[in-house]
Amino acid sequence: MxxxxxxxxxxxxxxxxxxxxxxxxxTESTAEDIEEWDSLSHIQLIVAVEKAFGIRFTSxxxxxxxNVGEMIESINSK
Amino acid sequence: MYKKFSELKKNITRxxxxxxxxxxxxxxxxxxxxxxLNVALKGTAINEGFELEIFEADFxxxxxxxxxxxxxxxxxNADFTIIFESSHKLLNQYYKSYDSQLKFAEDKINxxxxxxEAIQSRTKSRVIYCNFPIIDNQIFGNFSNKVxxxxxxxxxxxxxxxxxxxAIEKDNFFIADLSSIQNKYGRDFMFSxxxxxxxxxxxxxNVLPIVSHYIVxxxxxxxxxxxxxLILDLDNTTWGGIIGDDGLEKIQIGSLGxxxxxxxxxxxxxxxxxxxxxxxxxxxxxxxxAKEPFEKHPDMVIKxxxxxxxxxxxxxxxxNIRKIQNILNIGFDSMVFLxxxxxxxxxxxxxxxEVCVPELPEDPAEYLxxxxxxxxxxxxxxxxxDAERTKQYQxxxxxxxxxxxxxxxxxxxxxxxxxxxxxxxxNFSKPRVSQLTQRSNxxxxxxxxxxxxxxxxxxxxxxxxxxxxxxxxxxxDNGLICVIILEKKDxxxxxxxxxxMSCRVLKRGMEDFTLNKIVETAKNNGYQYIxxxxxxxxxxxMVEDHYKKLGFASHxxxxxxxVNEYEPKEVYITNKI
Numbered sequence: 251m252x253x254x255x256x257x258x259x260x261x262x263x264x265x266x267x268x269x270x271x272x273x274x275x276x277t278e279s280t281a282e283d284i285e286e287w288d289s290l291s292h293i294q295l296i297v298a299v300e301k302a303f304g305i306r307f308t309s310x311x312x313x314x315x316x317n318v319g320e321m322i323e324s325i326n327s328k
Numbered sequence: 329m330y331k332k333f334s335e336l337k338k339n340i341t342r343x344x345x346x347x348x349x350x351x352x353x354x355x356x357x358x359x360x361x362x363x364x365l366n367v368a369l370k371g372t373a374i375n376e377g378f379e380l381e382i383f384e385a386d387f388x389x390x391x392x393x394x395x396x397x398x399x400x401x402x403x404x405n406a407d408f409t410i411i412f413e414s415s416h417k418l419l420n421q422y423y424k425s426y427d428s429q430l431k432f433a434e435d436k437i438n439x440x441x442x443x444x445e446a447i448q449s450r451t452k453s454r455v456i457y458c459n460f461p462i463i464d465n466q467i468f469g470n471f472s473n474k475v476x477x478x479x480x481x482x483x484x485x486x487x488x489x490x491x492x493x494x495a496i497e498k499d500n501f502f503i504a505d506l507s508s509i510q511n512k513y514g515r516d517f518m519f520s521x522x523x524x525x526x527x528x529x530x531x532x533x534n535v536l537p538i539v540s541h542y543i544v545x546x547x548x549x550x551x552x553x554x555x556x557x558l559i560l561d562l563d564n565t566t567w568g569g570i571i572g573d574d575g576l577e578k579i580q581i582g583s584l585g586x587x588x589x590x591x592x593x594x595x596x597x598x599x600x601x602x603x604x605x606x607x608x609x610x611x612x613x614x615x616x617x618a619k620e621p622f623e624k625h626p627d628m629v630i631k632x633x634x635x636x637x638x639x640x641x642x643x644x645x646x647x648n649i650r651k652i653q654n655i656l657n658i659g660f661d662s663m664v665f666l667x668x669x670x671x672x673x674x675x676x677x678x679x680x681x682e683v684c685v686p687e688l689p690e691d692p693a694e695y696l697x698x699x700x701x702x703x704x705x706x707x708x709x710x711x712x713x714d715a716e717r718t719k720q721y722q723x724x725x726x727x728x729x730x731x732x733x734x735x736x737x738x739x740x741x742x743x744x745x746x747x748x749x750x751x752x753x754x755n756f757s758k759p760r761v762s763q764l765t766q767r768s769n770x771x772x773x774x775x776x777x778x779x780x781x782x783x784x785x786x787x788x789x790x791x792x793x794x795x796x797x798x799x800x801x802x803x804x805d806n807g808l809i810c811v812i813i814l815e816k817k818d819x820x821x822x823x824x825x826x827x828x829m830s831c832r833v834l835k836r837g838m839e840d841f842t843l844n845k846i847v848e849t850a851k852n853n854g855y856q857y858i859x860x861x862x863x864x865x866x867x868x869x870m871v872e873d874h875y876k877k878l879g880f881a882s883h884x885x886x887x888x889x890x891v892n893e894y895e896p897k898e899v900y901i902t903n904k905i
Contacts, residue, residue, distance in 0.1 A: 266334065267334050269334075269337070269338055269341060289527075290363055290364065293364070293523055293526070293527055293529070293533070294333065294334060294337075294533065296523070297520070297523070297532075297533045297534075298334070306522070307522060308522060309521070309522040309525040309526055312522060312523075312526050313526060
């Protein structure tokens with residue numbers, strides 16, 4: 251799966267979990283750009299992403315991302 | 329059956345603020361982060377028809393909130409207090425209690441008891457305490473069960489003490505059985521280490537809907553909402569095969585084919601029936617063929633005697649379930665329908681959305697484990713009377729037939745030889761009275777729920793008079809079926825705080841008989857006025873005009889009766905001496 255495909259899949263997950271169909275992710279997107287993305291829904295997103303990609307993030311990874319691009323790198327490294 | 333966490337969350341955002349759902353105040357006190365549990369509880373409650381207002385204390389504040397009389401917790405005044413202490417924190421406490429590990433469970437349980445007593449001394453809140461899903465820290469392996477001071481030993485002991493020392497002994501103490509959830513789903517499903525380390529949350533997102541369902545189940549049943557009736561399909565649900573095609577010898581039950589699955593399923597159903605769940609049959613069959621296995625098959629566990637209403641015909645199942653509902657006179661939302669056929673399940677779901685229709689697995693071998701996962705039959709009480717219920721509903725069906733043979737109702741009532749035992753509440757009637765206040769939804773004027781402890785307080789109270797009524801007739805004994813709580817308003821006025829009746833005894837003149845007794849009580853105690861009140865709920869519309877019909881006059885939103893002008897009503901019930 252390339253970066254764009256992952257980004258597209260992530261967009262779907264974000265829209266579903268955050269209950270907002272207007273979300274359009276880029277690799278630069280951060281929690282500041284998306285109103286519903288707070289520390290609590292961050293956990294929801296992680297669990298949903300883990301399930302959708304069949305992977306498990308380490309606890310350090312969960313804390314480390316500064317933007318969606320870094321999240322995609324984590325996913326890609328699995 | 330369970331919704332996902334994100335769906336529960338959407339429930340809340342989509343839920344209208346001015347809905348008519350009953351509002352319940354819940355305090356959530358935890359020693360780990362409970363924000364997600366809070367959301368899951370609210371979302372689950374909306375599905376069950378309640379709106380929770382939740383006070384969530386900052387975590388780690390359980391003792392401070394409960395022991396400080398001026399805390400926000402007491403200011404909030406919760407109907408229910410959920411205390412959620414985690415196995416993780418328990419393990420940490422254990423690690424630090426080097427000197428007293430042998431007494432660890434005992435010390436802990438005494439602390440929990442103090443929390444409970446402190447709450448009860450200041451509020452009427454029910455306490456829901458989450459027990460401990462076991463962490464096996466593998467210090468001794470299996471041998472920990474032989475080492476009393478080990479954590480595994482102490483944790484098991486603590487779970488046991490929660491039942492033996494608190495749940496059994498304290499009326500307002502209820503266990504949310506998280507340990508059972510872990511048994512069913514496994515620890516790795518229940519707990520996500522990476523989330524825990526980042527957030528201090530011990531429940532995984534996957535398990536939150538289940539935990540919430542368990543906790544809200546306790547609240548719903550204490551609020552009078554629970555399943556009362558199980559409706560069974562027969563072919564391939566109750567036994568394997570089709571009785572009409574395969575014949576008596578070939579249906580699978582007992583040792584034939586996969587009969588073991590159905591035998592164990594029937595044992596489960598029979599046990600539910602014995603604890604008071606009403607059984608009904610709804611089958612597409614000729615009635616005589618459908619009854620044959622119950623009468624003749626040696627391996628059938630469920631007998632005809634266990635079934636209150638037996639409907640076997642070729643009409644559609646939604647209509648047949650309406651028929652069953654009509655005979656039993658209970659809400660559709662208190663019924664569960666089990667059928668192996670997806671078509672029938674969908675038909676019932678579409679026509680009767682309130683009936684609970686579990687999506688039975690295709691393989692009958694999996695029926696039970698699937699049903700075990702749903703916690704369908706949560707209850708708030710259990711009394712001896714429960715086991716008699718089937719019989720009472722069967723007798724009711726007989727009465728319905730007898731009534732058809734009389735041309736006028738008075739003759740019929742006369743022929744019933746009805747006798748009622750009227751008494752003040754006492755220690756014997758206490759459990760049943762409390763239970764009726766929790767179960768009765770339809771014939772219930774104000775729908776006030778009472779625990780046994782609160783009934784006890786009423787017995788002691790100088791400002792209350794209480795009456796309980798039984799009703800016996802030539803067909804049998806209905807047991808205790810009517811509860812009255814009268815409250816002194818002032819020297820002249822007696823207020824009917826509670827008037828509720830079992831719907832089994834409708835249309836027998838029981839209302840008139842009861843009012844005669846209320847007036848008698850008022851007169852004997854020197855009151856001049858009796859005031860009644862109707863508080864509408866989603867379910868008690870049948871008594872909207874109750875006081876009007878009985879001759880009360882409308883007065884500022886309440887109903888008033890002058891004792892001295894009251895003419896005793898003619899009744900066909902006599903007082904048991």
